[in-house]
Amino acid sequence: MTATEDQTEAGPPPPDAASRRIADLLIGLGPRPCGGIHAIFVLTVAAELASIVATDEQRQQVQILASEEIMDLVRVHREASAVRADGPWWRYLLVVSESGEVRTDYDFGEQPFPDEHLFPAEVYRADLEAFPRPRLPVWLAAHIGHADRQSRPADMAASAEQVAASVTDELPALPLLAARWAVLSAAFVAVGSPWGPRVLPALGLFEGIERSGSSLWIMPGDRAVLSGGVWNDPVLDAVYNSEAPMPDLYAGAPAWVANATLNPRAGIGLLSFCYWWDDGRWYRAPGHAAGDIAAAVPGIWSEESAAAIVAALMADEPDAHTREAALGLVRAADRGEVGRGLLASIFGEGAIDDAYLQLTMAGVSTPRSP
Template sequence: MSTDESPDFALSLATEYGGAAVTEVAAAAPPDRRDEVRRYADELAADITELLLPAGPPRWRQLYLTCSATVTTVTADAVFITETGDSAQVAVPATVTELIQLLRTVTVALQDRAWWLVELRRDRDGATVSEFGYGDVPFPPSLLQPAAAYRADLARFPRERLPVWLAAYLAVEDGRLRLADLLTRAHLDRETPAIPVEFLDPRLVWARWATVAAAAVVAESDWGPRIIGSAAAFESTDGSGSTLHLLPGGRAVLSGGTWDAPELDAAYNDGAPMPEYYGGLPDWVDAPVLNHRAVAGLLSFCYWWDGTGWYRGQSPGPARIGAAIPGMWTPDTVTGIVCAVLGDSTSRSAVADLVAAAESGTVTRDTARAAFGGADSTAVAAGFTQLALAGLTR
């Protein structure tokens, strides 16, 4: 089909070609016609949200429609936010999911690839905004489709390189990266030596991690570090993260992954050998004390402390894992992060006192209150609880 034969190029993509051959005609949308595709996509997005409005509650302010899609599957969640800030989830009819597939088909022409995630936001005044996710950053687990759906999608819309998270997801589902097999092999290997690694004493790591966690709780952040029993967890907004497990006998395990680890990218997309992250692993390091990325094929570092020093297999050095752990290299680093989290009104000297008290395990309520003074009492109490749970209070 010549683009000149149709007065509406975007519509012709959807109705005449559908999804079956859209990759063949996507290149036929030259720059001067892509504006036409974009206009049609904007109108279609508005039509999709329009179908949900009858189900909205009175005095709604915004509508959020989040859809995860492949050529074979679509899941969608629609939530209205009212003027009072309440939320109301509504059912998404089949007509909406069908139009989502249509929106996906026509917008291939804009990026020469298909998106897997879209969020449509509609305000009360009628404006609709579309944000498409092409997988450049990991999707939340709740938005993942079955592996078979992504394989079918990649057969329809091939890519030269896969996002690391998706390549790992497919490899794990194929049984190519079973954590139990990797750990068994590492535990039976008596020839590969562990590599000593220069890193902070785990007691300092724990204290500083807990201090940043307390600040994140006070600031009511959904992201960042937390203390969970004898483990410290961290999740960043870009998909990187880690856990620190304290074990009996003064031992510890720090593991996690950066979302764009070059070693994983090379292994999944270029066929390079997967690094032996568990090389030299002692018997006491096993699945329960590893970050959840180990199960998902996304672990890119694993350190263990045996009571005298840190060790690793073929994990990168500490300078390469910064995105996956809280900032904790020095007391000043921690102080600066806490101040940034809590805002300009925070007393830097009070925060520095809190960091010092955490490192010595002598935090008091007064110390915490002085550092978190700008927050309400409930938030301060919640932050203090993180420090108490970490065993750093007096």
């Protein structure tokens, strides 16, 4: 959310008189004495919801139901914001402190809405008819207009016309990519970080802190699919906001490149790239270079890039010894020979079992000694 406004009881009337009036009505509905109110209003012309919670004198939360008078004021308040170049707000936060101070914040969709505040696509289409906008955030434009254009059901994949796919050296060979993915996963787990990549049997997952991410499915027969999305991808921005054609990320892909092996972004129209590994090589659709996908993939590009991330997890300012230890760990993973002792010598015994399991599931650990 953006555009905060702090108001106090002293001085001239606040510039946003509507918010002050809404706050006064909420205070009238809240407990006495009131320890504060937190309200979120989510509106379009076709659907709306309000979530209002107050705190009572025992510091317990009390739900408040918005009156029709309050909702009428909120609707008028939203309509007044339609004079902005980017259209009216979609979410409106109003916080009343215990002393009666009011703070407001407005959400124009720069970041995805929480699932509980996201309406069906047709609701936003109706709102855009009433309040046209020059462009939409990529995530919202995809929610409204992806029309399953990135979906690849198994039957469609099996019947797809076979065209020549492009061989690419844009990625490390699969065994090295998978090993580095695993060692980075283990490092993040070892330091107790909720971020970073993770490994499951036959699956690598990565969600970056800036909403880019990818998945790596590894299948029998030396086959794999790496796909994902880059946050605010300019190619997808052009698709949804400038009516550019949707790139065919699957041209030349075999039948096993299908929804079951694709990153979930394909289901919401936010997939930016798709590679598949077959017969010892990486492939992608011809004529479609993925561009800069580094934000959506862990640092698997080289021994050095992976080791730099491991070293940064080991110390805020890694010295030469730390960097050498990190490089040794990555090289051991590349060989498929990471022992539990090596991992413990670097990260200690804290979360070492969970970290070592990441390596075991990826097949790059050595058997544990009795």
